[in-house]
Amino acid sequence: MVIERHLHILDFTLSSLLRRKGKNGALLLVYTLIVFILASVLFFTHALKREAALVLKDAPEIVVQHTLTGRYQPIPVAWGDRIGKINGVISVRPRLWGYHYDTLLMANYTLMVPAENPPGPGSIDLGSGISRTHGANSGDMIAFAGHDGVPRMFTIRKILDSESQLLTSDLILLSEKDYRDFSGIAADQATDLTLRVRNPREYATIAEKITRMYPDTRPIMRSEILRTYDAVFGWRSGLMIVILSAAALAFIIFAWDKATGLSAEERKEIGILKAIGWETSDILMMKFWEGTAISLTAFLLGVILAHVHVFSTSSALFAPVLKGWSTLYPSFRLTPFIDFGQVATLFFLTVVPYTITTIVPSWRAATIEPDAVMR
Amino acid sequence: MALRRSTTYLGTTAGLFLVLVGIFLHTSWEVLASRPIYARKTALVRQLELTDLCLFTEASYTRHLSMTDPSTPFQDAPMSLEHFPTGALVGPPRHLMRNHGYGD
Numbered sequence: 001m002v003i004e005r006h007l008h009i010l011d012f013t014l015s016s017l018l019r020r021k022g023k024n025g026a027l028l029l030v031y032t033l034i035v036f037i038l039a040s041v042l043f044f045t046h047a048l049k050r051e052a053a054l055v056l057k058d059a060p061e062i063v064v065q066h067t068l069t070g071r072y073q074p075i076p077v078a079w080g081d082r083i084g085k086i087n088g089v090i091s092v093r094p095r096l097w098g099y100h101y102d103t104l105l106m107a108n109y110t111l112m113v114p115a116e117n118p119p120g121p122g123s124i125d126l127g128s129g130i131s132r133t134h135g136a137n138s139g140d141m142i143a144f145a146g147h148d149g150v151p152r153m154f155t156i157r158k159i160l161d162s163e164s165q166l167l168t169s170d171l172i173l174l175s176e177k178d179y180r181d182f183s184g185i186a187a188d189q190a191t192d193l194t195l196r197v198r199n200p201r202e203y204a205t206i207a208e209k210i211t212r213m214y215p216d217t218r219p220i221m222r223s224e225i226l227r228t229y230d231a232v233f234g235w236r237s238g239l240m241i242v243i244l245s246a247a248a249l250a251f252i253i254f255a256w257d258k259a260t261g262l263s264a265e266e267r268k269e270i271g272i273l274k275a276i277g278w279e280t281s282d283i284l285m286m287k288f289w290e291g292t293a294i295s296l297t298a299f300l301l302g303v304i305l306a307h308v309h310v311f312s313t314s315s316a317l318f319a320p321v322l323k324g325w326s327t328l329y330p331s332f333r334l335t336p337f338i339d340f341g342q343v344a345t346l347f348f349l350t351v352v353p354y355t356i357t358t359i360v361p362s363w364r365a366a367t368i369e370p371d372a373v374m375r
Numbered sequence: 376m377a378l379r380r381s382t383t384y385l386g387t388t389a390g391l392f393l394v395l396v397g398i399f400l401h402t403s404w405e406v407l408a409s410r411p412i413y414a415r416k417t418a419l420v421r422q423l424e425l426t427d428l429c430l431f432t433e434a435s436y437t438r439h440l441s442m443t444d445p446s447t448p449f450q451d452a453p454m455s456l457e458h459f460p461t462g463a464l465v466g467p468p469r470h471l472m473r474n475h476g477y478g479d
Contacts, residue, residue, distance in 0.1 A: 011380050056426070059424075059425060070446040072444050107432070110432075116421075166430065169429045220441060220442065231468070321464070324437075328432045335406060
């Protein structure tokens, strides 16, 4: 009986919504679009943060940079000997890495000497992004101009696995000898030092000892590397705040439009319904269904479309923004990590306020005498 | 006989809800299935001593977010403001404003 009553009210509500097809259709479209944008941003940033947390959990425990006038500089390799004597430090390794700008393709590459299994002199391992842009494969020869402008020829030992593109797309791995010759970095210097530390609870103490030992160094702990990606798409970062403010503004406009009152036609409709015997509770029920029909449909459609957008099309709509001026951009597919708490928050921030702002002005109209409403 | 509007609406909503539940279930399965991939990726991070994701390659301070210094985004002059688009996407690493050498 109760269900049948609800179904009749819902039938009437849907007919009423369909009478204003254009207005309600446009409302549903815009509403879905806002949910889609918000959900896409939430899905993308959460999946990326999880990805970073999972893959970077084995990043170097402490990286020590040498700074000069606020910028990092090559660090003397000999500093590693003194740092290695600090209690708790298992090993110190000079890390060699840097950038190379390819003037031909206008792309930035990251050159790096791997800690384990480096290519032999004259060979390199290539990230799949560089391989793609150069059309180069393993066994091919490739040339890059070194620090002195003289091109060096390398044989490609292998192309790095494309499943790790989000880590290695722009990498060129080479031997220490080739890197020093290519970059011109002195034999007694390295880009930075990486430390292995026995006890994670000692990171901060060791970092403090290093800065006391060498005041012009900057130790970066693994926990800080992980926190970097946790905050990377924080709500305060440029574009994010623009998107969130636009969405918030759109919701305020929705709510304002609803809360400031009903159109003359809607008031008249309420008046007629009351005159023919509808209870105030029936009218509120009708308005509840009206708000729910639009907001729930928009929410479900927006979230489904956002999921498809982020995890099946690799965030195709965000790609132009994420690429910026990059020539090399990894074509990665994020693992669909979803924070259900975020989905629930999105539901409560989109469906509930809209439904409430639909009911409140109708409640005001429904409590007035029918003749006063219709007049 | 034509369906009641309420039946059509509730059916569509239930359908959309089931699609969403299906997507989330598939998602959970995909996350479980991706464990071996993540094992390979972490091994690679260990082997290469990587510190950052290769997400933005246009500028050094967005390519290696955790390794950057505070001056790089502003290049060399006080009025030379950050001009790479991806700089507007990401926030600065939290550790950037401390742990500097005394010579900064």
